[in-house]
Amino acid sequence: MAQFLAMGGYAWYVWMAYGAAALVIAIEIVAVRARRHRALDQLRMSAEASPPPPSMLRPRSAR
Amino acid sequence: MSVNWFRFSSPVSFYPLAGAWSYWFAILAALLAGAGLVVGLVIAPTDATQGDAYRIIFIHVPAAWMAMFIYLVMAGWSALALGFNTRLSAMMAQALAPTGALMAAIALWTGAFWGRPTWGTYWAWDARMTSTLILLFLYLGVIALRSAIEDPRRADRACAVLALVGAVNVPIIYFSVQWWNTLHQGSSISMTAAPKMAMTMFADILIMTAAAWCYTISVVLARVQAIIVERERGASWLESLIDLRPKGTH
Numbered sequence: 164m165a166q167f168l169a170m171g172g173y174a175w176y177v178w179m180a181y182g183a184a185a186l187v188i189a190i191e192i193v194a195v196r197a198r199r200h201r202a203l204d205q206l207r208m209s210a211e212a213s214p215p216p217p218s219m220l221r222p223r224s225a226r
Numbered sequence: 227m228s229v230n231w232f233r234f235s236s237p238v239s240f241y242p243l244a245g246a247w248s249y250w251f252a253i254l255a256a257l258l259a260g261a262g263l264v265v266g267l268v269i270a271p272t273d274a275t276q277g278d279a280y281r282i283i284f285i286h287v288p289a290a291w292m293a294m295f296i297y298l299v300m301a302g303w304s305a306l307a308l309g310f311n312t313r314l315s316a317m318m319a320q321a322l323a324p325t326g327a328l329m330a331a332i333a334l335w336t337g338a339f340w341g342r343p344t345w346g347t348y349w350a351w352d353a354r355m356t357s358t359l360i361l362l363f364l365y366l367g368v369i370a371l372r373s374a375i376e377d378p379r380r381a382d383r384a385c386a387v388l389a390l391v392g393a394v395n396v397p398i399i400y401f402s403v404q405w406w407n408t409l410h411q412g413s414s415i416s417m418t419a420a421p422k423m424a425m426t427m428f429a430d431i432l433i434m435t436a437a438a439w440c441y442t443i444s445v446v447l448a449r450v451q452a453i454i455v456e457r458e459r460g461a462s463w464l465e466s467l468i469d470l471r472p473k474g475t476h
Contacts, residue, residue, distance in 0.1 A: 167268070171278035176343050180282045180336040181267075184289070188441070191328055195448045202455035210465055 237314050237454045238463045244447040244454075251444035258437035265430040282340040283427070288435040290333035292442060293361055294396050296326035300368075301393040304386035316382035317457065319389060320372060321450040325442050327365035334358055345409060353406035357399040364392040378457055 170177040266284035273280040300322040307316035337355065338348040349355065368385050375381035398405075403412045458464055 170281070171272055173277055173279040173343055176279050176339045177281055180285060180339040183335050184285050184332045187328055187332065191325065191445060195445055195452065199448060199452040199455070202452045206455055206459060206464060209459065 237317070237458055238461075240314055241451060241454055244451050248444045248447035248451070251440045251447070255437050255440035255444055258433055258440060262430055262433040262437050265426065265433065270426045270430055271424070276344055279340060279343040280427075282336050284430055284434045286333060286336040286340055287431050288438040289329045289336065290358065291435060292438045293326060293330035293333050293358065294399055296322050296329060296442060297361060297364070297389075297396055298393065300326060301389045304389040307382055308386045308390075313382075313457075314454075316386065317450050317453045318446075319386065320382075321446045321453055323365050323368045323372075323385075324449070325446055327362060327369065329438070329442075330358060330362040330365060334362065341409075347409075350409045352409040353402040354399060354408070354410040357395060357402050360395055361392075361399060364388075364395060367392075 300319045303315045303319040342348045372381045
């Protein structure tokens with residue numbers, strides 16, 4: 164294991180490259196999920212603040 | 227069998243589809259990345275001249291390819307948005323820019339940490355590095371331009387024009403190693419010749435590229451969902467999403 168982590172003496176370069184890539188990808192995933200949550204939350208709040216007219220509350224098939 | 231493709235050009239029918247694809251491509255990306263990392267970090271043999279530093283290739287090359295490819299896809303959606311004035315095309319272009327910027331940043335960062343042990347420097351104003359840095363700035367420029375324009379439809383058109391003009395940079399990056407004889411070496415993989423590297427390494431670059439592809443599709447579709455909700459607010463069909471996703475379950 165220690166030998167694997169040492170990467171033949173290139174540990175700093177290899178793990179800085181892989182680590183940074185993993186970090187920014189993780190940040191992007193969290194950010195995108197948060198953005199979707201936020202958008203849906205705002206949609207819900209605006210819908211609760213002004214309920215849609217009764218015609219829109221019918222199920223899809225009835226429209 | 228006839229499929230009405232225009233059906234999918236409307237955000238209404240695209241929204242649920244994007245969610246399903248995003249989910250399955252995320253699983254595929256995780257499986258491919260897991261396999262690619264095991265092969266790249268453990269199974270692939272140590273390089274005779276570069277030692278283990280060469281293992282950076284397995285993220286560097288896929289990220290650099292994706293950065294260029296995402297830009298072309300973004301320019302393609304931008305052209306559609308300008309030509310047909312379709313909202314969803316512009317939203318796709320908008321959703322691609324941050325992931326493209328991320329791929330360009332990863333390519334530059336990993337290149338720096340590969341360049342230091344092999345060339346002796348983290349950075350040089352080499353033709354390929356410089357043109358890739360310009361690619362990153364183009365992505366950031368598209369993102370900044372959008373946030374600077376309040377009317378989303380005007381922002382769509384402005385960003386589309388910028389994306390299309392910037393597309394000339396992509397062939398410059400691609401051919402830079404042939405046109406200018408600076409630090410970055412020529413491509414190790416060519417469409418017309420056998421790869422100049424061991425088969426395991428070549429195969430793993432392809433696996434990691436496939437993983438990057440699936441990741442990009444997944445994360446961009448999730449982002450386009452968010453953009454649809456943000457921009458179509460007030461459209462009656464969106465209200466049905468609230469019923470589908472009650473509090474706390476999405």
